[in-house]
Amino acid sequence: MLSPVLEKLLVFQDRDLRRLALETQIKHVPEDIATERRRIEEDRAGVEAAKVAGREAEAKRKALENEIGVAAQKVARFRTQQLEVRKNDEYQALGHEIDTVQAQIAALEEQELVVMFAIDEAKDRVKAAEGAAAQSIAIHEGRIRTLQEKEATMRQDLAALQADLEKARVEVPEPALATYVRIAKRVSLPVCVPLRELRCSGCNLKVSSGVSSDARAGVKLVTCENCDRIVFCES
DSSP states (O other): OOOHHHHHHHHHHHHHHHHHHHHHHHHHHHHHHHHHHHHHHHHHHHHHHHHHHHHHHHHHHHHHHHHHHHHHHHHHHHHHHHHHOOOHHHHHHHHHHHHHHHHHHHHHHHHHHHHHHHHHHHHHHHHHHHHHHHHHHHHHHHHHHHHHHHHHHHHHHHHHHHHHHHHHHHHSOHHHHHHHHHHHTTSOSOSEEEEETTEETTTOOBOOHHHHHHHHHTSSOEEOTTTOOEEEOOO
């Protein structure tokens, strides 16, 4: 049987356990929110990486355009020089230079074509990445709002529970409460646990016959010799 003191202590413990559970959940909310925000940043980083690839391709195209422009100016200069020379060998030499530069221009234009295809592909990747990121970010932002609302509700519940906990606390005689607090500093909750098949359900170790007998009597608070928790018989 349970003593009146133990019954009051169990009521206090029930509220204390609920307090601990709520505080643990509240503690984890900022971590969960941080995880969602990290995932949002990863989504945005993925879009930025796709944009960087596009900017790099665009920069390469502009560099090729500049090279082609410089080469074209060379060809124009060589053609002007051809009009000014009088010797055939000089004219042919300039023609050879023109052919060489034009071949370079053709090669550069081929590279430019490849780069232009790459730019189009990069634009498609950016568009796809932006669409996927927008959907993913919306989901993560929704989860953040849910977590924030949940935290607010839990804090309200915790405030109400703290009041109930204080009411239960004043019902417990001071010696019993002091014993509970002392044990709670050494072991994890629960402090008061039932005996099951002569074993403490807190540490799962067997107790002595004396502890078992005192727990059945229900006259005083009885502690496990192994973990120091308060033990009792449920029936």
